[in-house]
Amino acid sequence: MKKIAIASAVTAFGLLGISAQNASADNVEWGCQVLMCAASSAPSWQGVPYCVPPMTKLIAAMKLPGFSWPICPDSNTGKPAYEPYEPCPSGFAAQTIGEKHDTSELCVRFVNKRPNPNEYPEASVTPEYGGSDDQYIRGYIISQSRKRKENPYYYDIPNEQGVKQRFYFNLRF
Incomplete structure (x- = not known):
């Protein structure tokens, strides 16, 4: 046996x-x-x-x-x-980008003022425009890839x- x-x-x-x-x-x-x-x-x-x-x-x-x-x-x-993914860091929310079979997960966060680049070394920062005709920056979106689980x-x-x-x-x- x-x-x-x-x-x-x-x-x-x-x-x-x-x-x-x-x-x-x-x-x-x-x-x-x-x-x-x-x-x-x-x-x-x-x-x-x-x-x-x-x-x-x-x-x-x-x-x-x-x-x-x-x-x-x-x-x-x-x-x-x-x-498949680890939880997002504190203050970030998960966001799915793409179609069902071609998805990537991001962790995103909205902040009012431009963050220090050293604070989020693995992230990209994108301005979020607002107002009529998107004439001013109302804040920034910080996004980073969500880590895959082992x-x-x-x-x-x-x-x-x-x-x-x-x-x-x-x-x-």
Whole structure:
């Protein structure tokens, strides 16, 4: 019987009500394999030999038409959520630019007076004009690219009391 060697499996298995001693590659459905591997954090699934085949299968399946995320029916988790961007810095708001398939996220902020360039080194500053015929500058828009998350996918896995614990993961090798 092949044991699952996942450092964080104790937590994930406990939340799922599965014991690590009884889990094997033969009796865990693909969706449950994906869920348990995604919940691995020390090391992440990429460092767990048991996890590479089911996660590689997932990555390949995601490229096929009609892909449907495999789920673990007994876990009450469904498919994972996806948040590709880090939160904007304090005082900034997220803004999406572009069409659905060609979007970029920005963090933007409006200020009344021109900011010091050293205060926002990664940002661009654009004057915002106002008045009749846009004759005067009424303020400035500071915009900067929103940073992408290292681990954009996550599962919220409920324990026996229904309290959810969040497990972040990525699908990169």
